[in-house]
Amino acid sequence: MRSRRDVLLGTGAAGTAALAGCLGSTDAEPGSDDDYTWSTPGADIGNSRAVADGAAPREEPSLKWRLEFDSAFITAEPIVTDDTVLVTTGTDVVAVDRETGERRWSIDPDNDAYTYNGAPTVVGDTAYLQEVDTLTARDLETGEVEWSHEFESTIGTGSVTVSETDDGRIYAAAGDAVHALEAETGDHLWEQKLLGVPRYALSKYADSLYVATRGGELYDVKRWGAVEWRRTIEAGIASAPVVLTSEDRRTGHGVAVAANDGTITYFDIGGNREWETELGGFGTDGLAIGHRTLLARSGSTLYALDANEGGERWRVSLERGDSGPPIVVGDTVYVGDDRLRAIDIDGGVGIRSFRVGERRFERETDGNVGFVTAADGKLFATTDAGWEEDGSTELLVLS
Template sequence: MPSRRELLLGVGAASTAAVAGCLGSRTDEPGTDDDYAWTTVGADLRNSRTISDGAAPRDDPDVEWSVDLESGMATGEPIVTDDTVLVNTGRDVVAFDRETRERRWSINPENEPYSYYGSPTVFDDTAYVPERETLTARNLETGEVDWSFDLERIISNSSLTVTDTDDGRVYVAGGNTVHALDAESGEELWEQELLGIASYVIAKYADWLFVATRGGELYRINRWEGRIEWRRTIEAGISSAPIVLTSSDRRVGHGVAVAGGDGSVTYFDLSGKREWRTELHAFGNDGLAIGHRTVFARSGSTLYALDANDGDERWRVDVGRSSRNPPIIVGDTVYVGGDRLRAFDVGGGYGIRSLRIGGKRFERERTGDVNYVTAADGRLFVTTDVGRFEGDDTAELLVFS
């Protein structure tokens, strides 16, 4: 029979282990890959917003170069290839040469005020560009038009295009209709009407598309035929693009998560069964990412880290006033904009919920708010937001390294 001292030592060891688990520890390693691109909204077809083994600045970075966007804000995240950065300035969609920093081409040099929303998708040296009520395929080098497809309604807040090597198709939603087009010719292959206006980038996984409407409808659509396989309703509306979680993100199973207009995050399995729902606070626009088995949710002035298995809160941190700035994950670091650019350890440092130390890697203040953040080749591509009526100030594209 163990002695009293042995029992106390055992209890103490167990308590220490429990506290250590609660406080958390940093087990994720920095990324090592500095040869990657950000060619579509959300980084990949499932909208993870993650470069899992990517390298990016983890300490206070320097501005390597910047360009004037000649606008008050960007209305889509920077899309980055080996030699090109594409930015929707609201007034124009501009292709910048990464080596010379010069404007290579744009779709509307006359800059009609605030006409465009969303970001292009690049595939096989073609940029598929949302141009109000038209999806246009342009040569990435020259900007020349290969084909265009007219829609009945405006392409909404986020880019709604996906291309894929499996089927050579482009998927685009304008108004309440999703279209599948041949990526090479622009020929329409099918269309499917929705109950509501599609407002976010489409997620693709296996044989399915996941499409969300701002009014609160989440669809699973067969990508080959356009057939609706199920529809689920978030009563408070949907305020993010759907993101697909795979078995690498969870202990078991695949599914899709969306943010609700009431400050909730809901996860459905692939059959449409709701597995968990977590209440947070009011959401900004398009504020979810998935990486390191954690769902990161931007909710107002707070960044939450949720367990991907059950939605339980792991940690949270104040990130200042809200803007259009969903988080991204590169390697072991989460980046998010707002009143400045901030970077955090994906594990949140040590502590309990918001009472933590060691989680912040850096913060960088800049003239105007930080709008979108993406990453490529070990660098961060950041747009600022000075608003539409801030005198002579204009937004910038900043490249940090």
């Protein structure tokens, strides 16, 4: 998948911003690229959850195919390559043919316990899966194990990433440490102990690996294992770190995280706390960055923030307070709750939550929509049955 992160580093200016009204249009246009994949959690190694120039349905899409799973929940976003979809059901990880929906292989078909949580990462013909306390490289076509590395502790939810640049490494967080391994062989290169246990997806930019612990520690760990800086979010961290580059902001690059109290904080390249924005609610793992707009889900409200200063562009009320994160494809934000919603990246016209023309479509499903990803102009959405609901858990492919 093409990365949008190949830009020069810059320096940021310090400042603080409170919530404001509408800050104007992003001048975003419908995407024209229909040849892209979603091969790693967060869409790219910066965890942007965005394909800014990608094409995807802007009107209510039709169903291409659906596949039901014997599980109450899908526990991670679908990973989509040129010919395969990888779905983490909690009890298993299933590989599916992308065109037909036919199951190819799975790693633990007889398992009943919810032991699989993070989405795999795919590089070339290899899928890297976190299997409880073991990182496993599997052939994408057959599921056969190429190598595996067992850690002393379990791997955090989603905390695996692979560099797409020049170092050929895979990074994983297990227990209270982050590890680097050779992606081709699984050879262990180094380990860096942390204060706390990482839970969320790792993010990478240039030589920096950003690692967040649920307890509230945010690290910049260099690719050779040294800690550049560590910062504390007093309320605890409730999202994966998202890299913002000079493509997203007027100056410099840095990283944003959501806190348990609903605060969004942006740190510049040196670890300086440049701005904070209070959303006034509990934050969830729902950050995305696209067209200079930071999307943040907090409970039943989706916020769009200016990436430069954190001011509010717009907000949209959703029906439910689920934690499915938004994604950005082209000029559209896609997010799930009781249905799949498509929202204009500019939020339509209005002030704060009083909007007109912000919704492109709302598509009802048999269950609540959890995760949404996209590839080659199609949407891949998961639905959850819920513990007490009478329904099915499904993967929907929409075009």
